[in-house]
Amino acid sequence: MQKLSRRQILKAISALPAVSPATSVLAQASNPQPQEWTGFAICDSCNHVPSCGIQFQAQGNNIISIQNWKENPRHWLCSKGMSTLQRLYNPNRLLYPMKRTAPKGAADPGWVRITWDEAYKTIAANMLAAKKKYGPESVMFYAGDPKEPRPSIYRLARYFDSPTWATESSAACRSGCMMAEQLNFGQPNNGATPTKDTKVYMIMATNVWAQPLGWWEAIKAAKARGCKIITVDTRRTKAAEIADIHLAPAIGTDAALAAGIARVLIKENLINKPFIDQWTHGFEEYAKYVDQFTPEKTQEITGVPADKIVAAARLWAQGPGSFTLTTQSLSHNSNGVNNTRGLLLLPILMGYIDIPGGVPFGQPPKGLSMAAFGLHPAMADKKWWNSPEVKARRLDKDELPLWHDLQDQTSPNNLPEWVRDGKVKVFCGWGFNVNIWPQPDVYNDALSKLDFAFATDYFHRKDSHRNMDIILPAAMNYERHAPFGWYGPNIAVRKPIKPLGEAKEDWRIALELGCIVDKPEHFFDGDPEKALDFILHQYEGGDLVKFRNALPQISRIPAPKPGFKKYEDGRLRPDGKPGFNTLSGKLDFFSDRAAKFGYPGLPVYKPMTELSKDFDLRLMNGSRKPYITHSKTRTDQPYLMEIEDCLHVNINPKDAEARGIKEGDTILITSPYGGPVEAKAVVSLIVPVGTIDAQYGWLDNQNTQKLMNRGNRDPLSGYPSYFENPVRIEKKA
Incomplete structure (x- = not known):
């Protein structure tokens, strides 16, 4: 491979031709019948998590139709996936690239177009100046939505020598639940679909009806085979209505509910004691703790009837059993990790671990990390991230010691304090959304005080880019080579169109910046395809060109052989010893890792913030809808606005009647921390009395993040308590 200097890289970048939509139209006019061809892309609407495949037909560089990529393991395109074409050609x-010309704080930033050469030189100069004056950790790297850029930004932060690397997952997404999985199991595992051997299935706080990937169909098929279903969810969702037993605990009481179920299982000798004795740690402490949670006491705390608690425990014992766990909602209260840990102890009590019909413990191709989307240790240099010297420079080490110990991503939720104290001077953001945070104006104020900030995005975002110095145009999913789609050992590479205008894919932006601020050889000369080929060549037979030539077929890389009870022969631990990858080497009822940092070793119950006379309802801020993800699927994809064009809030009929509210009324929501926020009322039994729910991501006077309490967080994960806040509602006059 030819090595290029930083000067050569920058010269090559600045020499790239500018292709405007007008230029494209003129080219089409001179060639009225461009060649038609078939391309392949990955949908990024659901945070890129499912990686659903898209096959498209193009004429020249214009996509004329899209369809399911039938060879892809995930080939179901929903309304979000279908509307991505509308987003691609959104005017x-x-x-x-754009730069501000007005001072920060001005109503109009005065954006003007600049060249990539000017953008890169300005960004690099500010990054290097901060590094020299304040140290590399003063430069913060952030990947928001979509998650696709993460591997390239990981690498940029590593070679820039900055451990101040954060993502929307370290702010408020999946990693809170993942912490609970790591503490109990020693690895991430949020369950699986039921198999033919599954006799009982527990749905933990997720409306699987709205999930992609065929989950709902698999659960309906299991029920038709006679599999019994228990759903744990505060709301009466479709996943609750399909259940044989629906347990609807009050928000934040899941640890108490789990303890109540565990007590019944233990008292009636329904547990798998031989498995517990051999493969678990801390059972006696947990059994002693749950003894106080009688069915009657548990009912008093959770609101779930005592007889239902007993019936659910007895049904759960009729396994083998498996489960599916929410990716995030359980972790969005001030006891989120422990609430999640409590529920995850239920399959452990029964020994439903890595057995036929139970919850499998999968083994991906060695090194690949699902949560990082194609990231391989060789790409990010995991040893560097986990070294004591680097860990010691993390800004969150004293604020969240358990998070700091478990994760290599920094929790960014104290960014305002870091800016105030001079710890962060420069912000480098990809897909950054300031409204991921409670009280977003506090974060925007902090961003205004930075020495420099830039963001890469598909669109200009008024809220998030208000205090950026430069914004860069990102290529969309149809225009990207990176990353590939990953489905176990199956790999789906892409065949994209060229980016419109002067947009560049996120990987290219991160890698080209790396070439300028560091050495080009660390960044594959700024070429995302070289980076992908490097990752694939870590595996026998992996090769980007070969995999692309195989399209539409999906390629395969070596992976461990499947099997059950892998904990018996050392396949679940990096050292190859039998057991699990926890400090104890076993499944943990009592976590020595949590206790080491002063947290409760057991998943204890903790009461939520009390309601009051003035704020007498609890808001679940972040309930999901199948056609919305965060704030991006609104005006970006206007087709989806035809399904829902404003914030709608579910309110129980009794709460609505007491307040004189009817279906479709405009209501105002106020909390002790902000408001009012405006919404349309949906009178529905989906929420219990005393609770309302909302889909966050609406902006301006519909922005529910302004109602949140920034100071009330889970002390283990640092996550905000989005599902805990007291509010009041009233009909708008």
């Missing part, structure tokens, strides 16, 4: 797309 409001950001297509050129």
Whole structure:
């Protein structure tokens, strides 16, 4: 491979031709019948998590139709996936680098178009100046939504020598539940679909009806085979209505509910004691703790009838059993990790671990990390991230010691304090959304005080880019080579169109910046395809060109052989010893890792913030809808606005009647921390009395993040308590 200097890289970048939509139209006019061809892309609407495949037909560089990529393991395109084509050709797309010309704080930033050469030189100069004056950790790297850029930004932060690397997952997404899985199991595992051997299935706080990937169909098929279903969910969702037993605990009481179920299982000798004795740690402490949670006491705490608690425990014992766990909602209260840990102890009590019909413990191709989307240790240099010297420079080490110990991503939720104290001077953001945080104006104020900040995005975002110095145009999912789709040992590479305007894919932006601020050889000369080929060549037979030539077929890389009870022969631990990858080497009822940092070793119950006379309802801020993800699927994809064009809030009929509210009324929501926020009322039994729910991500006077309490967080994960806040509602006059 030819090695290029930083000067050569920058010269090559600045020499790239500018292709405007007008230029494209003129080219089409001179060639009225461009060649038609078939391309392949990955949908990024659901945070890129499912990686659903898209096959498209193009004429020249214009996509004319899209369809399911039937060879892809995930080939179900929903309304979000279908509307990505509308997003691609949205006339409001950001297509050129822009810089502000007005001071921060001005109503109009005065955006003007600049060249990539100027953008890169300005960004690199500010990054290097901060590094020299304040140290590399003063430069913060952030990947928001979509998650696709993570591997390239990991690498950029590593070679820039900055451990101040954060993501929307370290702010408020999946990693809170993942912490609970790591503490109990020693690895991430949020369950699986039921198999033919599954006799009982527990749905933990997730409306699987709205999930992609065929989950709902698999659960319906299991029920038809006679599999019994227990759903744990505060709301009466479709997943609750399909259940044989629906347990609807009050928000934040899941640890108490789990303890109540565990007590019944223990008292009636329904547990798998031989498995517990051999493969678990801390059972006696947990059994002693749950003894106080009688069915009657548990009912008093959770609101779940005592007889239902007993019936659910007895049904759960009729296994083998498996489960599916929410990716995030359980972790969005001030006891989120422990609430999640409590529920995850239920399959452990029964020994439903890595057995036929139970919950499998999968083994991906060695090194690949699902949560990082194609990231391989060789790409990110995991040894560097986990070294004591680097860990010691993390800004969150004293604020969240358990998080700091478990994760290599920094928790960014104290960014305002870091800026105030001079710890962060420069912000480098990809897909950054300031409204991921409670009280977003506090974070925007902090961003205004930075020495420099830039963001890469599909569109200009008024809220998030208000205090950026430069915004860069990102290529969309149809225009990207990286990353590949990953489905166990199956790999789906892409065949994209060229980016519109002067947009560049996120990987290219991160890698080209790396070439300028560091050495080009660390960043594959700025080429995402070289980076992908490097990752694939870590595996026998992996090769980007070969895999692309195989399209539409999906390629395969070596992976461990499947099997059950892998904990018996050392396949679940990096040292190859039998057991699990926890400090104890076993499944943990009592976590020595949590206790080491002063947290309760057991998943204890903790009461939520009390309601009051003035704020007498609890808001679940972040309930999901199948056609919305965060704030991006609104005006970016206007087709989806035809399904829902404003914030809608579910309210129980009794609560609505007491307040004189009817279906479709405009209501105002106020909390002790902000408001009012405006919404349309949906009178529905989906929420219990005393609770309302909302889909966050609406902006301006519909922005529910302004109602949140920034100071009330889970002390283990640092996550905000989005599902805990007291509010009041009233009909708008």
